[in-house]
Amino acid sequence: ETGVTQTPRHLVMGMTNKKSLKCEQHLGHNAMYWYKQSAKKPLELMFVYSLEERVENNSVPSRFSPECPNSSHLFLHLHTLQPEDSALYLCASSQDLIGGETQYFGPGTRLLVL
């Protein structure tokens, strides 16, 4: 176990649904990340939070909305998704947001949009 947990592990939703992904890290880290992992493509960084402040948003569509209520929890709120949003969504954390920090990943949420 890496100390990063994600729920749910699997999610099926329709295009009109609203759902949320949850991530929790038990490592005392200050930075948290959301990544999208699609088949045969590099991991795509979506959002970065440092000390609960969003520091990066990589041109992610507004149908994805992150929330970081404290340094241990990170949410990804989903609404009106498209089938091409089906992927594995990974959460990660690192001690701080500086160069050379190891990122620790959760197991991911496998999302299927119908």
Place this chain on the structure above:
Amino acid sequence: GENVEQHPSTLSVQEGDSAVIKCTYSDSASNYFPWYKQELGKGPQLIIDIRSNVGEKKDQRIAVTLNKTAKHFSLHITETQPEDSAVYFCAASFDNDMRFGAGTRLTVKP
């Protein structure tokens, strides 16, 4: 921005043989190079990393080499075992910007 290319995309070896995965990066400022292993149903887990002030690092059966001049780094797994079968990702990082390769699916045949 940084661009990381990883080869091969799939690799099949016999148990006991060595496996080598190679990555190239484009940003000469990148200074941190981790390797992750992702097993089915799990998130990527760090297996070894190297920083730009080091040319080689070894941990038991795995080793990583870095050639800063050529901007490439490689993962070497010796005496492969079936449990080494997984997808391996390289990454290159400068500051807080980490870019990943597309992954190599390694299969170790018993």
